Amino acid sequence: SLLPGMLYPRESESREVKSLDGMWDFVISPSGDALKGYREAWFADELSKVEKVMQMPVPSSYNDITTSRKLRDHVGAVWYQRSFFVPSSWREQRVFVRFGSVNYLAQVWLNDEFVTNHEMGHLPFEAEISSYLVYGGKNRITVAVDNTLLQTSVPQGKIIDTSIDNGTTHLQTYTFDFFNYAGIHRPVLLHTKPRIYIEDITVRTGLIGDTGIVKYIIQPAGLQEHEIPICRVSILDAKDILAVQEPAYGFSGTIKIPFPKLWWPRGMSPNPGYLYTLKVTLSVANDSKVDVYRLPIGIRTLAWTNTSLLLNDKPIYMRGFGRHEDSILRGRGLDLVTVARDHELLQWIGANAYRTSHYPYSDEVLDIADRLGFLIIDECPSVDTENFSPILLTRHKDSLSELIRRDKNRPSVIMWSIANEPRTQLPEAGEYFKQVAHHTKALDPTRPITIAMARAVQEDKAGEYLDVISFNRYNAWYNNPGRLDAIISRVIGEAEAWHRKYNKPVLMSEYGADTMPGLHELPEYVWSEEYQKEVLSKHFIAFDQLRNEGFFIGEFIWNFADFRTAQTYIRVGGNRKGVFTRDRQPKMAAFHVRKRYYFLQKEL
Numbered sequence: 001s002l003l004p005g006m007l008y009p010r011e012s013e014s015r016e017v018k019s020l021d022g023m024w025d026f027v028i029s030p031s032g033d034a035l036k037g038y039r040e041a042w043f044a045d046e047l048s049k050v051e052k053v054m055q056m057p058v059p060s061s062y063n064d065i066t067t068s069r070k071l072r073d074h075v076g077a078v079w080y081q082r083s084f085f086v087p088s089s090w091r092e093q094r095v096f097v098r099f100g101s102v103n104y105l106a107q108v109w110l111n112d113e114f115v116t117n118h119e120m121g122h123l124p125f126e127a128e129i130s131s132y133l134v135y136g137g138k139n140r141i142t143v144a145v146d147n148t149l150l151q152t153s154v155p156q157g158k159i160i161d162t163s164i165d166n167g168t169t170h171l172q173t174y175t176f177d178f179f180n181y182a183g184i185h186r187p188v189l190l191h192t193k194p195r196i197y198i199e200d201i202t203v204r205t206g207l208i209g210d211t212g213i214v215k216y217i218i219q220p221a222g223l224q225e226h227e228i229p230i231c232r233v234s235i236l237d238a239k240d241i242l243a244v245q246e247p248a249y250g251f252s253g254t255i256k257i258p259f260p261k262l263w264w265p266r267g268m269s270p271n272p273g274y275l276y277t278l279k280v281t282l283s284v285a286n287d288s289k290v291d292v293y294r295l296p297i298g299i300r301t302l303a304w305t306n307t308s309l310l311l312n313d314k315p316i317y318m319r320g321f322g323r324h325e326d327s328i329l330r331g332r333g334l335d336l337v338t339v340a341r342d343h344e345l346l347q348w349i350g351a352n353a354y355r356t357s358h359y360p361y362s363d364e365v366l367d368i369a370d371r372l373g374f375l376i377i378d379e380c381p382s383v384d385t386e387n388f389s390p391i392l393l394t395r396h397k398d399s400l401s402e403l404i405r406r407d408k409n410r411p412s413v414i415m416w417s418i419a420n421e422p423r424t425q426l427p428e429a430g431e432y433f434k435q436v437a438h439h440t441k442a443l444d445p446t447r448p449i450t451i452a453m454a455r456a457v458q459e460d461k462a463g464e465y466l467d468v469i470s471f472n473r474y475n476a477w478y479n480n481p482g483r484l485d486a487i488i489s490r491v492i493g494e495a496e497a498w499h500r501k502y503n504k505p506v507l508m509s510e511y512g513a514d515t516m517p518g519l520h521e522l523p524e525y526v527w528s529e530e531y532q533k534e535v536l537s538k539h540f541i542a543f544d545q546l547r548n549e550g551f552f553i554g555e556f557i558w559n560f561a562d563f564r565t566a567q568t569y570i571r572v573g574g575n576r577k578g579v580f581t582r583d584r585q586p587k588m589a590a591f592h593v594r595k596r597y598y599f600l601q602k603e604l
């Protein structure tokens, strides 16, 4: 692969991890003088000496923490800085800094030196900083974060200059329906690796008869030409007992596990999400230093036909949600309390799947999905694409390269979603998505790809390049609001039309209704709890009929929980299509969804 590896920083006998999370000094770049920080080289000294700084928690979005409208709606750069100490012992190691996600553009300086930059939120990046550090002393890290979205960014946005009174303001506009939260959204970790280290691991699993097959490829780094590497791979079960006595040797190979415990999704086994550990050790002859990395893996197969998706040779039916990484005050920042609560609620309601709408979720979220046996449709950050251009195509492909590099070994990930609601009716959309699909398939032929479609079946130009057709449709909401009677036939008709046109499995990736908790009305009226319940129930009837037709493979309610959007008069405090409120309590419909999802679990 062209990209260097992006293994999650895990401690081991050869690797140390030190978190830089906590309060950082923070300054907004003045609007009207966007370049000030660069001109004055704010990274070159303590920010607090030259500017009035505030304290900003990392990880978090910066938008909703203060009472400042200016900060909430800021467009352009902000600066983060903190200091930290590095022990002298780290001189013997390589040291890296890793950002789980910075939205959208990041530039990083270590002490006085520029270290790296990264474009694209929701995906990790790291850089080796060994040569920039003061060992046994104090260091300073500075990060400039710019949230500006343009027609060439993923996702796309537009900057509009407005003149009100006598000043000009840059306004960020975007068509996607979630707030463009910004900041250092996920953990910042310092981590060490030995001089010669395991750079990347790729695992593919299979099953032949009663034998589990684990194929692996190890990418080493730091080897000199004359050095003779020794790479050793073994597999441990969940109790840390060797699953096979003999380790495998070499940078690639196959390990066979007799009668393995398979990775099953929720509801298909009393013990879903079973994980083994792939333990890799790398050393060189005549050197005592050994690098050790432990990767959790699940043994499963995945296959698809023109009507179904098969996991361990069994057809799967997905019952779940589109979600968001969104919570009160924190915005899109990783919040482990919310992550834990969300997975409690997902279990309570009987879901077995979710889509990471509309961007890749954190490593920490996917770790839980692997462990609990959720089926994940893993979505790249391309949402609402409208102006297809060569630069955008390159970035879009990059987003998939980075996503697949990060998540390729995860058993929970059973599909790549290469876009949400792109304008697939446009003439250029065909060639564009042909190329994105090609790129994705070349990187990972083991998983099917999909797009969450919004355009009408007849006008679509992208479906032929996909393996699974997903569609988002708001019957009785955006289409025919109030017309509960129109739902069943429309949903069935559309699913059939997609299948007829492309002869591929079909799932419904979004449907739902905005609902104000506490608003009640009979007969059902838009925005009431009764209305949401009824919209969902009508869809359930349609899905049950579709399931008899043999090509329908999943239902995903929009949305798991209420979430924040840009300000508009169609949103009350944000998007209210959640079955749970933004503070993660059930609306009335949640109890009905729970009945259905448990019924499906029993039936399947």
Ligand code: GCB
Pocket (backbone or CB within 6 Å): 176, 177, 178, 358, 420, 421, 454, 472, 510, 558, 575, 577
């Ligand atoms: C959609 C989008 C999603 C929106 C949703 C809505 O089709 O994919 O991002 O939030 O509709 O509620 O309008």
